[in-house]
Amino acid sequence: MNKTFKSLVPMALAAVAAAAGAQDFPGSKPITLIVPFAAGGPTDRVARDLAEAMRKPLGGVTVVVDNAAGAGGSIGANKVAKAPADGHTLLVHHIGMATMPTLVRNIPFKVESDFEYLGLINDVPMTLIGKPSLPAGNFKELTAWINANKGKINLGNAGVGSASHLCGMLFQNAIGVDMTAVPYKGTAPAMTDLIGGQIDLMCDQTTNTTSQIEGKKVKAFAVSSPKRLMTPALKDLPTLQESGLKDFNVSIFHGLYAPKGTPAPVLKKLNDALKAALKDPDFIKKQEGLGAVVVADRRSDPAEHKKFVAAEIAKWSPLIKAANVYVD
Numbered sequence: 207m208n209k210t211f212k213s214l215v216p217m218a219l220a221a222v223a224a225a226a227g228a229q230d231f232p233g234s235k236p237i238t239l240i241v242p243f244a245a246g247g248p249t250d251r252v253a254r255d256l257a258e259a260m261r262k263p264l265g266g267v268t269v270v271v272d273n274a275a276g277a278g279g280s281i282g283a284n285k286v287a288k289a290p291a292d293g294h295t296l297l298v299h300h301i302g303m304a305t306m307p308t309l310v311r312n313i314p315f316k317v318e319s320d321f322e323y324l325g326l327i328n329d330v331p332m333t334l335i336g337k338p339s340l341p342a343g344n345f346k347e348l349t350a351w352i353n354a355n356k357g358k359i360n361l362g363n364a365g366v367g368s369a370s371h372l373c374g375m376l377f378q379n380a381i382g383v384d385m386t387a388v389p390y391k392g393t394a395p396a397m398t399d400l401i402g403g404q405i406d407l408m409c410d411q412t413t414n415t416t417s418q419i420e421g422k423k424v425k426a427f428a429v430s431s432p433k434r435l436m437t438p439a440l441k442d443l444p445t446l447q448e449s450g451l452k453d454f455n456v457s458i459f460h461g462l463y464a465p466k467g468t469p470a471p472v473l474k475k476l477n478d479a480l481k482a483a484l485k486d487p488d489f490i491k492k493q494e495g496l497g498a499v500v501v502a503d504r505r506s507d508p509a510e511h512k513k514f515v516a517a518e519i520a521k522w523s524p525l526i527k528a529a530n531v532y533v534d
């Protein structure tokens with residue numbers, strides 16, 4: 207056997223094995239959804255609901271959630287970027303995919319070229335919330351309290367590059383007051399400390415805050431969307447825009463990603479399963495009850511998802527730079 211032929215044989219065999227694997231996908235091997243934040247938080251919640259909804263369209267295969275939390279979401283995203291491209295390790299991530307490249311320099315992966323885009327899952331507004339003992343009952347009283355306590359206020363977030371970090375930075379910038387950032391591995395542990403009064407304020411997705419607002423465990427001051435929300439527990443909250451923060455508009459999207467190079471037939475099966483989940487009435491009901499809007503437009507198509515994230519990068523990059531809220 208000549209040398210070139212010899213080295214081509216294993217490559218050809220690997221390609222045949224990959225094609226056969228793609229045809230049988232997912233087989234009986236579980237699929238892992240990596241969540242780059244702590245368990246019990248908003249990204250984790252959407253991933254767990256999605257895992258349940260995707261199981262049936264994937265032939266009943268086990269779909270598990272693995273929390274690879276830390277560094278504002280970049281640890282989990284990097285884990286998926288470097289995982290085998292066989293469709294068994296996927297990433298559920300949020301707006302950080304679009305803001306992190308500008309918010310944080312030197313992330314160890316490339317958002318645009320290290321992933322296959324499988325489709326968007328939902329859009330979720332954020333809420334500005336405070337510890338229960340905070341002596342302010344509305345946004346006006348909150349700003350008076352902030353101004354009276356400059357230099358002493360702690361603001362929780364899920365690390366540099368997270369959605370809560372972005373929202374908190376933009377909020378501080380808009381009101382012109384600096385606060386001390388307290389980073390957590392996700393906003394679930396941050397929420398525990400907010401309820402306990404160890405931190406003062408947080409900005410987080412409604413999927414994590416709705417039940418705490420409803421149960422009066424935290425104080426709620428405003429929503430980050432340009433329109434008020436319909437969810438019963440949130441419908442009386444003013445928007446940050448109507449509270450005087452002109453143009454404040456942060457909406458968090460969650461999407462599904464696979465490592466770059468995942469075979470096309472596997473991507474097709476995963477996208478079909480995602481689309482089936484997005485039409486699942488149980489999934490829609492659970493998400494809507496928490497203020498999230500399940501994607502019902504073309505952004506559940508991989509190409510549209512990719513275009514959308516590219517547009518979000520282009521939208522956020524100048525805003526983050528102008529607000530001077532990026533981190534070296």
Ligand code: ASP
Binds near residue numbers: 250368370394
């Ligand atoms: N809500 C978090 C964030 O601020 C992440 C999480 O815990 O899901 O990015």
